[in-house]
Amino acid sequence: MLNSSHRLNVHYGGAEANVASILANLGHCVHFATKLPDSPLGDAAVRTLHANDVDTSQVLRGGSRIGVYYLESGDSLRYSKIIYDRLNSAIAEMDIGEWDFDKLFDGVTLFHITGITFALSEKWRQYGQKLIQEAFNRNIQISLDINFRPSMWTIGQAKSAISHVLPKISYCCANYLDARNFFDIDPSIARPGNMEICYQKINQRFPNIKALYATNRHVISTSDNSLQGIFWKDGQFIASKSYQLIPIVDRIGGGDAFAAGILHGILQNMNLEKTVDFAIAIALLKHTVKGDWIPISERYVLDWLKTPNGDVKR
Amino acid sequence: MLNSSHRLNVHYGGAEANVASILANLGHCVHFATKLPDSPLGDAAVRTLHANDVDTSQVLRGGSRIGVYYLESGDSLRYSKIIYDRLNSAIAEMDIGEWDFDKLFDGVTLFHITGITFALSEKWRQYGQKLIQEAFNRNIQISLDINFRPSMWTIGQAKSAISHVLPKISYCCANYLDARNFFDIDPSIARPGNMEICYQKINQRFPNIKALYATNRHVISTSDNSLQGIFWKDGQFIASKSYQLIPIVDRIGGGDAFAAGILHGILQNMNLEKTVDFAIAIALLKHTVKGDWIPISERYVLDWLKTPNGDVKR
Amino acid sequence: MLNSSHRLNVHYGGAEANVASILANLGHCVHFATKLPDSPLGDAAVRTLHANDVDTSQVLRGGSRIGVYYLESGDSLRYSKIIYDRLNSAIAEMDIGEWDFDKLFDGVTLFHITGITFALSEKWRQYGQKLIQEAFNRNIQISLDINFRPSMWTIGQAKSAISHVLPKISYCCANYLDARNFFDIDPSIARPGNMEICYQKINQRFPNIKALYATNRHVISTSDNSLQGIFWKDGQFIASKSYQLIPIVDRIGGGDAFAAGILHGILQNMNLEKTVDFAIAIALLKHTVKGDWIPISERYVLDWLKTPNGDVKR
Amino acid sequence: MLNSSHRLNVHYGGAEANVASILANLGHCVHFATKLPDSPLGDAAVRTLHANDVDTSQVLRGGSRIGVYYLESGDSLRYSKIIYDRLNSAIAEMDIGEWDFDKLFDGVTLFHITGITFALSEKWRQYGQKLIQEAFNRNIQISLDINFRPSMWTIGQAKSAISHVLPKISYCCANYLDARNFFDIDPSIARPGNMEICYQKINQRFPNIKALYATNRHVISTSDNSLQGIFWKDGQFIASKSYQLIPIVDRIGGGDAFAAGILHGILQNMNLEKTVDFAIAIALLKHTVKGDWIPISERYVLDWLKTPNGDVKR
Amino acid sequence: MLNSSHRLNVHYGGAEANVASILANLGHCVHFATKLPDSPLGDAAVRTLHANDVDTSQVLRGGSRIGVYYLESGDSLRYSKIIYDRLNSAIAEMDIGEWDFDKLFDGVTLFHITGITFALSEKWRQYGQKLIQEAFNRNIQISLDINFRPSMWTIGQAKSAISHVLPKISYCCANYLDARNFFDIDPSIARPGNMEICYQKINQRFPNIKALYATNRHVISTSDNSLQGIFWKDGQFIASKSYQLIPIVDRIGGGDAFAAGILHGILQNMNLEKTVDFAIAIALLKHTVKGDWIPISERYVLDWLKTPNGDVKR
Amino acid sequence: MLNSSHRLNVHYGGAEANVASILANLGHCVHFATKLPDSPLGDAAVRTLHANDVDTSQVLRGGSRIGVYYLESGDSLRYSKIIYDRLNSAIAEMDIGEWDFDKLFDGVTLFHITGITFALSEKWRQYGQKLIQEAFNRNIQISLDINFRPSMWTIGQAKSAISHVLPKISYCCANYLDARNFFDIDPSIARPGNMEICYQKINQRFPNIKALYATNRHVISTSDNSLQGIFWKDGQFIASKSYQLIPIVDRIGGGDAFAAGILHGILQNMNLEKTVDFAIAIALLKHTVKGDWIPISERYVLDWLKTPNGDVKR
Numbered sequence A, B, C, D, E, F: 001m002l003n004s005s006h007r008l009n010v011h012y013g014g015a016e017a018n019v020a021s022i023l024a025n026l027g028h029c030v031h032f033a034t035k036l037p038d039s040p041l042g043d044a045a046v047r048t049l050h051a052n053d054v055d056t057s058q059v060l061r062g063g064s065r066i067g068v069y070y071l072e073s074g075d076s077l078r079y080s081k082i083i084y085d086r087l088n089s090a091i092a093e094m095d096i097g098e099w100d101f102d103k104l105f106d107g108v109t110l111f112h113i114t115g116i117t118f119a120l121s122e123k124w125r126q127y128g129q130k131l132i133q134e135a136f137n138r139n140i141q142i143s144l145d146i147n148f149r150p151s152m153w154t155i156g157q158a159k160s161a162i163s164h165v166l167p168k169i170s171y172c173c174a175n176y177l178d179a180r181n182f183f184d185i186d187p188s189i190a191r192p193g194n195m196e197i198c199y200q201k202i203n204q205r206f207p208n209i210k211a212l213y214a215t216n217r218h219v220i221s222t223s224d225n226s227l228q229g230i231f232w233k234d235g236q237f238i239a240s241k242s243y244q245l246i247p248i249v250d251r252i253g254g255g256d257a258f259a260a261g262i263l264h265g266i267l268q269n270m271n272l273e274k275t276v277d278f279a280i281a282i283a284l285l286k287h288t289v290k291g292d293w294i295p296i297s298e299r300y301v302l303d304w305l306k307t308p309n310g311d312v313k314r
């Protein structure tokens, strides 16, 4: 229990950083933009990103502190608990003017952002929209993971910020609740078993959205979940097999891993089935390691897909 | 395996200490009485109790050593094994005259003791009876966890010591075997599935007993048990849901956790259902941490009861 | 190096908490007043204080976060580096009105505070003065450790806050630089080798100050310091032997340990020599353990004073 | 993941060493013959064998290096991965002439070797045959675990080396694939569910083979396998219960543990049922500890067989 | 500090076991005789001795417990503290009749025992004498390390037990205090700088004693000692260089290491200078590792003696 | 001791890699060229280099294994011992033709190599010369650290390989022994205290050499060394202060750290004094951390130079 711990393991992560790291490990050229304090902890975050092949030349340095969370890792019937401590983080307090958009978006083809960043502060609700507008203006594909966190803001706040950007999005991670809350899909349609129609409807309202995806997680216990990926693209829908994960080492970042896998499939022009299989594989594998992401290559995932049953590789 | 270990994790505990620590963490004023050597290890035990909010002003200091057990922690199909090393412990060797009963029981409303303490030595068979008599004389409610350990004494020895105190007990942890061995309930009645009638009969013989309780544990493997709590009070009987625990981090102290939860419910005047739910929750949660008890607040347990499925709390 | 760490050891501390913990371990009744968040980390701090016998009933719970520092522990010729992260801590943001002074100071005979608390914020410069005034009004002895930290505030800011309280102080930790900066002693007098006269002069200006003390530290390397304690009381001055510490495990809290030792001597009416010997002993011993304080009893220190040469005790 | 590890746990093992260590722990007089470098790592291997009661007087010292493997230990749906690094190991490079066969086989009644040793190099394909011939000439019972590793050599290479020695073997570990590949049993006969007939046929072709055995492993995930032992001896066949192992701590060496158990049963003249029960027990228990073997006594296994359900032993 | 530890490192040792393990690592055939409980901890001790090449066939198994000590390891100016917990250990409670002396001493040429064993109990004061008498009767050389521990017995008790055996001793570890206390040498002669004459006088009184030795330790701090070896044999006396040890990892067993080195020199017929150099080398090296002894070969020590200045060996 | 270790800490390094990593941490654009196996261990090395900002695009992947060394880390009077295991490493076995020199040297201004690489194999004696020739042809400055290792090759072998390249070198790490062995300077001149004249003479013979440098290490014990840097450039000579290092955490890579510091000074056009101060600072700081290099920025070193006495930075 965190109330009687004498040691903490240290990992670096965050919704967008997780996607960035996985995509870089898969071989993509990924630039990560954030602001980190000019301190050993800021250095450590940069070093970790760089170890994972993420380009950090767009990381601003300065500000007062790095956002932190403490994970009380559960097991069996005891839940995992996250204590956030990200008030006044450098990213939350930065000024959007610290970025030169031309430089920031130079050479970029896809821009990924999540709702968690919008939720950081009142200011960031504007910044998020601004970043998406600037990317959109440059014909960059926009990828949004809605990632709604009720502890950070209300549905009302989120909806008012996100609704402005939805018409500019190309790829969107949204589950049935997001469909209800942010896309105004009727709850009778937006149900877990009915996501093909639901995604169809979203696409009708926002024809710029070319791909929609989510994971279905069934929680038996902290150590035992089943996980399935769903993916809609250009009118077609597919659901992966549902996999049972026992035990779960750390589920934090599982959704980001799936998002990274979907984006990888899209960027590699994989077909729907290969994409969702690849994405759910990374998501599953993420659950077997501590830390927000798993550092594996495309080859590793392809090897895994051949025999996803856990036999020893000698 | 213990025969090739190079490091030991150190935890402090014991049947009554576990109940004391959990009740103190739940917010009760708990005084723990024992004798510990005047050594760094004795200090460590006192410090640990105090960290958990247990009042240690009744802990005598002196004597030769602290009782120890070594736990070879099992997994899967390998059993956990306890090697006791508690010969000549300060508590076993103390003289009952070292306590002034008026001081010891001053302000006490409930006195909890277990059969393990009776089993420490011939002397303690008398001391246990004496303590209960002194508490009873002062109108203190007596709580007894029979906790029969065949490696410590015989049923005959245990019965002869415990039978004297049963008429003075208010709350008693006893399973179907205890019912047979110590309450003379016929084996045809004292069966796991028949505990309501069994407890009814015990209450008829010992009308001072207002509450009886136990856990039903089904062992699939060291890492996989199911656990259910049963509770009888004032003529009413209830059984909790049966929960499956996979994996089990450490089951030692699970029964004590349940006892603490039952006593909490009784002391808080919870109804039967709330009491058994609360008690089984602590017992389950205890299985997910190393050490003899789990340091959680009442609020933690109530939060858990709302969603006992192990989802992440963000 | 912190920029490539994967694990952190966790310790709880802070200038006043360190003094409180040592005095409680020495057997004094110590109440610690602060504000901590209602979170597992806040719980952990309370549990740790309580394990050390500090009464925590005056600890307010609430607010956004707990102040944190990261220690990059040096060795040999590499310096130790502290990265503070205490913006918006619960204590810094609390309102003084959350305390009922009558309740806070009920039964208190000595009140200890340090300059670090004054330095937390503009608001705390007032709160510090208010607390001292309230204690002074109740005839409580005031103990102040000036503990000037140039990274937290300027000499000017510090002087303007502290000068108001100096007339009410009974016991004061102040070295030759503090004498210059806060007591207006001429640098020609306020020199390391001349502290008897310097303290005399301070006492002439502030006759309420009955005791003054400090440590002289000579830094050969991070792992090799010499340390001496000096102590003035009621017109008498004494300097302890100078001790060489090789290696130093962790010097953080060494000054607080000395302050606690001096206060112990004063509270126990030890003579000057015994007091400074006792105080420097705790200060030295603190350097040999990780964490902000050392949990030792009075008997441990007295044993140490008999043979301070490090032979094995069997 | 091995690509981001900062610490490695060190264990010593190898197919024959595992069998040797378990048999020695079970109380047999076991001499292990190999060649290890005259280095601290070679010393460590010898010390570990000796701690397990294996006689190491036949271990040659010298050569360039010790063979190493790195185990990336999987969990749940992530496979365990072994990276071999045994090029130029002392054993692979040794000359058979370094052993005096009379001395090597003096007093030996049973000689155990595995296909992995044959696979080490072209040279060792000859050495393996030579060793078996020399043992056979001295009326020593030969035990062979075929242990075919496709990453080390081809079926063709293996068959050409092994076919020469099969007529001299008394005890042989061979599963249905080995039956097909090395004993020319028709795939329609050599099937998992048909091993009695399959072993019968092998015995008809190689009447010197008195016992055949294997494990059936069903892999649900890295953490969840079921395991069953099968055993044929002198015309009789038996299959153990199939056991489910959740979680698996480390399965490496599980087959060697089974082989050791079978040899123990043969050497102790246990009946078929007792032998297979004993052997599967050790194999199962091996899966619950890290390292290539489990250091347990015969008494431990017999205790386990009484209550193989994982209850705590107090 | 032990009062706030959460982990213990586990090592096995004891005065005679330390000498046995070092001599076995140096290549001697060493048989260790003791009694250990038939438990995993007893097994662990046997395994550890065996890993170090000590023959354990004379170790009796049974009795209630293994003697334990807890080491609070000091640093710098904080002393190391040993808390003994060896009441009722199997060795202390055993009956001398459990050994068949003919079997025990079969093939033995040198028998080593220390005063600590005599000090275990009243009974052991007799057993120690008996063992020495039985060895003496068989023309076995007797080696005694007086190892007087004031916490175990008084000088009077020790003298009355030891004086009977002194005439039968061949090799004796005794420092100037032992010379005063047990050999009646006048304090004016028995002084640290005068040990040649002192040993001469002992030899005159006990002409059977062929060799006498001791270490001179000068304690600057727990982490900084200087150490010198002295050795008298057959009328000749030599003192080694005095070495400074900074830092000291663990000094426990340093004296036993020196004794083992002296016995090695005697057994190998080294000359006086080589013997004392070899012995002090092992004693120094022991101080650089945790645990009661250091597992090094004769070659390691000889390599060290060539360049005892700590340069890297590549 | 390595012969009884159960855990190994893992670090990545090597003479040129150390220089590369430090220079990259100091802010230089550094490309590292080697060959590493296409395995998780090869990945780990690449990830580590990349975390330190070293460009790894010139790292070839393939071959059989990664070279390894085991460090038995000494303390006090016990030496550190390195056990090399780098037979058949991918770098040793690679073919020089795997590199396209135009691509390899594209944009490079300085090329650093050490004698250890020449010493890897007969083949590498040629490859080293070839690489230097190719760099020289492209007007790239050549930096050579002679780094003679007697365990890898003889002086004769080394001289014959290195003498060919000396005329093309610009910057050279060479101590007085290297001066004798490889530059034919008379031993009467090539003495530790006479390096200015010695370097002058080397420069006369090899006028292309613009800078020469080395460290003087005085070994008191494994934990206590003094270290001084010397530096000759363009006719001027300077020696740094001699610093005492107590304790030494790990000296491996200390010389490489000094080389990196000198190259940094040269590349930044620092004056002689600033260069040698900067270089010795990094060398000293390297000794205070585990692993082959220390990850610090130029600002860190400049901060250190202001107060190189180890006081806490708050």
Ligand SMILES: [Ca+2]
Residues within 6 Å of the ligand: A073, A074, A075, A249
């Ligand atoms: Ca967990």
Ligand SMILES: [Ca+2]
Residues within 6 Å of the ligand: A015, A147, A253, A254, A255, A256
């Ligand atoms: Ca997520």
Ligand SMILES: [Ca+2]
Residues within 6 Å of the ligand: B073, B074, B075, B249
């Ligand atoms: Ca376990």
Ligand SMILES: [Ca+2]
Residues within 6 Å of the ligand: B015, B147, B253, B254, B255, B256
């Ligand atoms: Ca229990």
Ligand SMILES: [Ca+2]
Residues within 6 Å of the ligand: C073, C074, C075, C249
């Ligand atoms: Ca340190």
Ligand SMILES: [Ca+2]
Residues within 6 Å of the ligand: C015, C147, C253, C254, C255, C256
């Ligand atoms: Ca301080």
Ligand SMILES: [Ca+2]
Residues within 6 Å of the ligand: D073, D074, D075, D249
């Ligand atoms: Ca695992």
Ligand SMILES: [Ca+2]
Residues within 6 Å of the ligand: D015, D147, D253, D254, D255, D256
């Ligand atoms: Ca196998």
Ligand SMILES: [Ca+2]
Residues within 6 Å of the ligand: E073, E074, E075, E249
């Ligand atoms: Ca220490």
Ligand SMILES: [Ca+2]
Residues within 6 Å of the ligand: E015, E147, E253, E254, E255, E256
């Ligand atoms: Ca000793």
Ligand SMILES: [Ca+2]
Residues within 6 Å of the ligand: F073, F074, F075, F249
């Ligand atoms: Ca070291």
Ligand SMILES: [Ca+2]
Residues within 6 Å of the ligand: F015, F147, F253, F254, F255, F256
């Ligand atoms: Ca070097």
Ligand code: NI
Residues within 6 Å of the ligand: A029, A030, A031, A055
């Ligand atoms: Ni790019």
Ligand code: NI
Residues within 6 Å of the ligand: A050, A053, A054, A055, F050, F053, F054, F055
């Ligand atoms: Ni990069």
Ligand code: NI
Residues within 6 Å of the ligand: A009, A010, A011, A290, A291, C006
């Ligand atoms: Ni981690």
Ligand code: NI
Residues within 6 Å of the ligand: B004, B006, F006
């Ligand atoms: Ni071991």
